[in-house]
Amino acid sequence: MSDYVLELKKVSRFFGSVIALKDINMQVKLGEVHCLLGDNGAGKSTLIKTLAGVHKPSEGEFLIEGKPVRFKSPRDALDYGIATVYQDLALVPLMSVTRNFFMGREITKGWGPFKQFDTQRANDIAQKGLADIGIKVRDPEQAIGTMSGGERQCLAIARAIHFGAKVLILDEPTAALGVKQCAAVLRVVAQARAKGLAVILITHNVHHAYPVADRFTLLNRGHSLGTFMKADVTREEVLEMMAGGEEMEQLESELAEFARSDEKESATA
Numbered sequence: 635m636s637d638y639v640l641e642l643k644k645v646s647r648f649f650g651s652v653i654a655l656k657d658i659n660m661q662v663k664l665g666e667v668h669c670l671l672g673d674n675g676a677g678k679s680t681l682i683k684t685l686a687g688v689h690k691p692s693e694g695e696f697l698i699e700g701k702p703v704r705f706k707s708p709r710d711a712l713d714y715g716i717a718t719v720y721q722d723l724a725l726v727p728l729m730s731v732t733r734n735f736f737m738g739r740e741i742t743k744g745w746g747p748f749k750q751f752d753t754q755r756a757n758d759i760a761q762k763g764l765a766d767i768g769i770k771v772r773d774p775e776q777a778i779g780t781m782s783g784g785e786r787q788c789l790a791i792a793r794a795i796h797f798g799a800k801v802l803i804l805d806e807p808t809a810a811l812g813v814k815q816c817a818a819v820l821r822v823v824a825q826a827r828a829k830g831l832a833v834i835l836i837t838h839n840v841h842h843a844y845p846v847a848d849r850f851t852l853l854n855r856g857h858s859l860g861t862f863m864k865a866d867v868t869r870e871e872v873l874e875m876m877a878g879g880e881e882m883e884q885l886e887s888e889l890a891e892f893a894r895s896d897e898k899e900s901a902t903a
C-alpha cells in the first residue's frame with residue numbers, strides 16, 4: 635500500500651505550444667490539507683482539472699493508492715472518490731438547499747408513474763449533512779439564492795463529503811469572500827480534514843492557505859517550486875517564493891518610499 639492516496643509523477647500538460655504544466659510531482663495524503671499556491675496563470679486550474687479527469691496528462695504518471703490510472707472522464711475521477719468543487723459551484727440559485735444537495739442523486743419513494751422525490755427524508759439528510767460540518771440551516775427548502783457565497787461553498791463541500799469523497803478538490807473557494815465567510819469556509823475545510831479526507835485547496839492567497847494547510851505546493855508558470863511541510867517554511871518565505879522574490883522586494887522598497895513621502899508631507903503640514 636502506498637502512503638499516498640494520490641500521486642503525480644512528472645506530469646506535464648500542453649495546449650498546442652502552451653506549456654501549462656511541466657514535470658509536476660505531487661503527493662497527497664489522507665487527513666491532510668494540501669495547498670496549491672500560485673499566481674494567476676501558474677497552472678493551478680489545469681492541474682486540478684487533470685486530477686479531476688477533465689484533462690488528460692500529456693506526459694507523466696498519475697497514481698491512486700499506488701496504482702497508475704487513466705481517467706477517461708470526470709465520472710471516472712468521481713468513481714475513485716475524487717470530488718471537485720469549482721469556483722462557479724454548479725448550484726442552481728432558484729432551487730432549494732435540499733435539491734442542490736442531492737442534484738442528480740435524488741432519493742425517491744414509490745415506483746413507476748407514482749415515483750416522487752422524497753422531500754421529507756431528503757430535507758432531513760441535507761440538514762444533517764450540513765450540520766455534520768457545523769453548518770446550521772433553519773429551512774432546507776429555502777432557495778440557494780438566499781444564501782451567502784460562503785454558505786454556498788460550504789453546501790457544495792458538505793455535498794461532496796456526504797456522497798463519499800476521499801479527495802476533495804477546492805478551486806479558489808475563498809477568492810470572492812469577505813473575512814467572516816472566508817473563515818467559515820476554512821472551518822469546513824478543517825472539518826473535512828478531521829473526517830480523514832485529503833483536501834487539495836487552491837488559492838493565490840497565502841493568508842487563506844496558511845492557517846489550514848499541512849503542506850504547500852508552489853506553482854510558478856507551469857513549474858513546481860516544490861512541496862513544503864508547514865513546519866519547514868514560514869508564511870513570509872511562502873509569499874516570497876510565490877512572488878518570485880524580486881517583485882516583493884521591489885514592492886517593499888516602493889512602499890517604504892511612500893511611507894517616507896507621507897512623513898515629509900505630515901512634517902510640512
Ligand SMILES: Nc1ncnc2c1ncn2[C@@H]1O[C@H](COP(=O)(O)OP(=O)(O)O)[C@@H](O)[C@H]1O
Binds near residue numbers: 649653681
Ligand atoms: N484550454 C486551454 N487552452 C489553451 N491554453 C490554456 C487552456 N487552459 C489553460 N491554458 C493556459 O495554461 C496556463 C495556465 O492556466 P491555468 O491553469 O488556468 O492557471 P491558474 O488557474 O493558475 O490561473 C495559462 O497560460 C493558460 O492560458
Ligand SMILES: [Mg+2]
Binds near residue numbers: 678
Ligand atoms: Mg484558475
